[in-house]
Amino acid sequence: MMRSLYSAISGLSVNQQAMDVLGNNISNVNTVGYKSGRAVFEDMLSQTLVGSTAPSDTLGGTNSTQVGLGTSLAGVDTIFETGSMQSTSVNTDLAIQGDGFFVIKGAGSSDLLYTRAGDFRFDTSGSLVTSSGFYVQGWMVDPDTGELLTEGTTEDIVLSSAYQTAQAKVTSEASLAGVLDTDADPSIVSYPSLLHYADTGDSIFQVYSDDGANMDLADNESIKVKAHGTGMTEMGYIYNTSDVNLDLASDPQLLVYINSNPVTLEYGVDFNTMAELANALETQLNTAAGAADFSVAVVDGTINVTRNTVVGANVSIDSFSGSPLLAVAMSDLASVYDDAGDTKSSDEMYYESQIYAGRDFTTLTELASAIEEAIDGNVIPTDEFNVTYDSATGQFNYVIDNTLNSALGTLRLSGFSLDKAYSGTVFENNIVPAGAVIEAVYGTTDTELSNTFLRTAQDDDPLTELFTSSGDSLGLDATAILQFSAGVAGENLAGTATIPAATSTLDDLREAIAAYMGYDSATEDDVLQHIASLDKNSGKLQITGEKGSPNEIDFVKFEVVGSGTYDTFYDYYEYNTVQEAKGGTLTTSQTIYDAQGNAHTVQYNFEMSDSLDNVWKLTVSTPDDGAEISFNETTGNQVYMHFNANGSFNYLTTESGQRIASLSMNYDTGGGAGVVSDIEMDLGTAGKFDGIYISSDDSGITKAAQDGYATGLLESTLFNSNGEIIGYYTNGQVATIAQIATATFTNPGGLTKVGDTTFQKSSNSGDPAIGRPGTGFRGKVAAETLENSNVDLSTEFVNMITTQRGFQANSRVITTSDEMLQELMSLKR
Structure with missing residues (x-):
């Protein structure tokens, strides 16, 4: 009877202890990082009333008869199931996603504690601590080398003064990337059209009169060849x-x-x-x-x-x-x-014969033949009238050759004219002078000349045989020497181009100008890019500069040295700028830093230098007072960038054409910071478009980078998923300052709770494996997040009900046993 009393008493005791566990769980339902406990029961030693027997030949085996003596608390397990995550706006709130514990320690203690509660903050000394003041452990970055010292033991994470300032860094590397617009216009200067004696094979529709007027003949226009009968x-x-x-x-x-x-x-x-x-x-x-x-x-x-x-x-x-x-x-x-x-x-009374322009004749030689055929044998005896065109003088020669028949005496041609059908008299007045009379006695000849016929000048025309567009001789005689000077991009070209008129053609002049202005090359096609062929430009001498406003032709000037006055030449040979240069430039700037963190401005000016060969000039300068800047390998501030035909970067040269293997830059501050030397310049890789390249797109810099910076103050910190503390400084620098440590255990259930939501290792937990988050089965860190308690109230309430019923049942065993004892005592009475 007494056994049941003691068994019930043990039942009351363990259920009371279980209720204690439940109460603790429920009280910590809102504790950050709390891990719930679970009470585990076990039965006590049982009293054997009858032992078990083995089977025999006659009887089977029997089980032992035992009566239990009650229950006891086998242990209280800690449930390390991860709690739910809650986002916060506090950047020092941390949670571990997965296994592991934050490593902390108390002030003045060498014993490490472990927790899942990541509600950390920085105290006034810059130490990262828990809400209870324990120091969060991790590793700091060496402020001198920037190396994270994770190989050593953990230490307190303290943002000391060494981490409050980012020391200035002198610029050692700089790079530019972008596009230079090749869609630029060159300056074009043009002189008035020049004329020359027309050639025998020139079309009547493409020649001019002696005063430079266009011939007013229309295709298929009829012309009456007339002479007195x-x-x-x-x-x-x-x-x-x-x-x-x-x-x-x-x-x-x-x-x-x-x-x-x-x-x-x-x-x-x-x-x-x-x-x-x-x-x-x-x-x-x-x-x-x-x-x-x-x-x-x-x-x-x-x-x-x-x-x-x-x-x-x-x-x-x-x-x-x-x-x-x-x-x-x-x-x-x-x-x-x-x-x-x-x-x-x-x-x-007149003899008339009709001929048609473009049908009976087109060239000047054909016109001469048509005129002769009309007159010959009709007005003048056959073969005694000849008409030819002389390209050396630009005139039609009308000749009576009275040497064939003495019986005819004097031959006379009067009233001679060509009368075109449509309005206009330019052709008529030029082909036959008014009142022309040709007369030859027997045995003589007589010649009448037309006015001069001219065409637009061509490359192979001599300089001494040129006319203005008004038909006046340009006036260059055999003693004349032409001198040509010009200014480009704000600078006068050195010397002059000199060419003698007596032995030179317009093509010689073109080549001399091209050579003088730096436009000559091995092929005529290249020269044509700058000094147009007069054959194809209506007799105009036209000079086209390099593309882009940096190559603007400022002025051009002709002078003549010789025995003449050359007034006609000077009056006529004034150029006209028919196109202003534009485009072909890009200016940008970049800030670099000296050893003291002072900012300095570098200006880059890109100018199209040679559009034909894809060459651009880069000039560096600075607006800073007293400062000087130069490229190391050139001892100057200019280099030339050469690009491939597809626009990609090719190579660099000095102004003298020497290739530059690697470009660097010096900046003399002119102050106490001294010289920022050997700044490595990266403008692109040969054959690629990773730096500066040329294209028809609009000019612009897409990237400008350099590795220097000024002194900066720590402005804010953030944690990343690796548990690293990232510092953001006022100079724009971002640096890793420290990394928190996390630990895992072989048996986390063996850890001992020591309050403040912390654990301590025990002999059954195993030693902590401390390392960086995200490595060795350690979970990653979530910033601005806290792990909630993993207590499940619904489970706790159910367990509370069952615990209460167990307690009630055990109390009923005691009262029932007591009543049975009372009945036993009443038997004595």
Whole structure:
């Protein structure tokens, strides 16, 4: 009976202890990093009433009969299940995601404690401590070397004065990356068009008159080749002064009234040529006079009637009728011829032949042939009229060569002109001078010249044979020497370009200018980039500079040394800037630092130097007073950047063309900080686009970097997932200051709770494995986060109910046992 009492008493005791565990769990339901406990029961020693027996041949085995003596508390387990994570706005709140403990220790103690509660803060001394004042352990960065000393033992994390300031760093490396815009315009200067004598093969549509006017001929325009009719001219091709054909084929009879008597002269019967008409009329007049008093001749396209003597009777020409146009042309001959010397002339009559521009002729030589063919054999006997074009003088030569037939006497060409169909007289006035008369007695020649025909100047034209656009000779004689000077990019070019006019062509001048301005090269195509071919530029000398405003042509100037005055040359040869240079530049700046942390400005100026060869000039300067800057390998402040055809960077050279293996820069502060020397400059890798490159994109710097900085003060700290404390300084530097330590145990359940939500190692927990978070099964650190208690209230309340029922049941065992004892005592009574 007493056994049940003692068993129940043990049951009351252990359930009371279990309730203590539950109460502690519930009281720490909001404790950061708290790990809940669990009470574990075990039964006590049992009393054996009957021992067990082994089976025999006759009986089976029997079990022992035992009565238990109650229960006891086997232990209280700590549940290390991770609690839920709660975000906070405190940057020193930490939580471990996974296994491990923060390592801490008390002031003046060498014993380490361990906790999951990461509600840390910095105290006034800069130490990272727990809410209870324990020092958080970890490793500090060596302030001199920047090395994190994780190989040694842990220490207090203290942001001492050594970490409050980031020491200034002198700049040792600098780099630039960006694009230089090649879409730039060069400056272009242009001189007025020059002219030269036209060539025999030049098109009539592309030549100019002697005053520089365009020939006003249209394609397929008709041109009448005209001259006074001569004795040999067929009357069927005769035109009156109104350019109307006499049309004798339709009405061939001319009726002449002489002394009131009608005389009929018929075309094709009595006459065919002008000379035959004159002879027929002369015969009729002498017949009427009864004597050879009259002579009738063809003079400059007219029929001239002259009474030479008065031997016979008086004669009068009363009128003309019949063929109307011929009668009108002859009407001025009507008169009384009664005195010697009486003379009358008919209207002028012309031979005309029509040719077409672009159809019968195009070139000047073809035009000469067309004119000759029209006149030859119709006005002048065959082969005795020649028309040629002389390219040496730019003139048409109209020649009567009267050396073939002595019977013809004097040959005369008058009234000669070319009359174009459409309006305008430039061509007409230039091709045949007004009033031109060509006359040659037998055995001689006579020549009449047209005005000068000109074309735009070409590269191979001599300098002494040039004309202005107004047709005036440029005036360069054999003694003239041309001198050319210019200014580019604010500097006058050294010396002058000199070339003698007597032995030079325009092409020689082009090459001399190109060489003088630095534009010459091995091929004509390269020269054409800068000094245009006059062949292709309408006779204009045009100079195109390098692209970009840094290559602006400031001025150009011609001078002439010689025996002449050369006024025409000076008046005419003034250039006009037809395009201003633009683009081709980029200016940027960069800040570097000296040993004292003082900031200095470096200005970079990129200028397009040679667009053809993809060369840019880089100039460095500084606006700082008293400071000087230079490139180490050049002893100056300029280098030249050479780029590949695809725009990628290629190499660097000095101004003299020497290649630079590696570029560095010196900056003399002019003050106590001394010289910032050997700053390694990185402008790009050859063949790549990782630095400065050229393109048609807009210019701009995409990246400018250097490794120096000024002195900075610690502004804020943050923790990363590795538990590192990252310091942010006012100079923009970011540095690792320290790293917190975490520890794991072989048996974390063996740790001893020592209050303040901390644990202490025990003989059964094993030694701590201390290391960096995220290594060796240690979890990573979450900043601005706390781990909540892992107490589950619902589980605790259920356990509380079962514990209460256990306690009640054990108390019932005691009261029941007591009643049984009372019944036993009552038997005695």
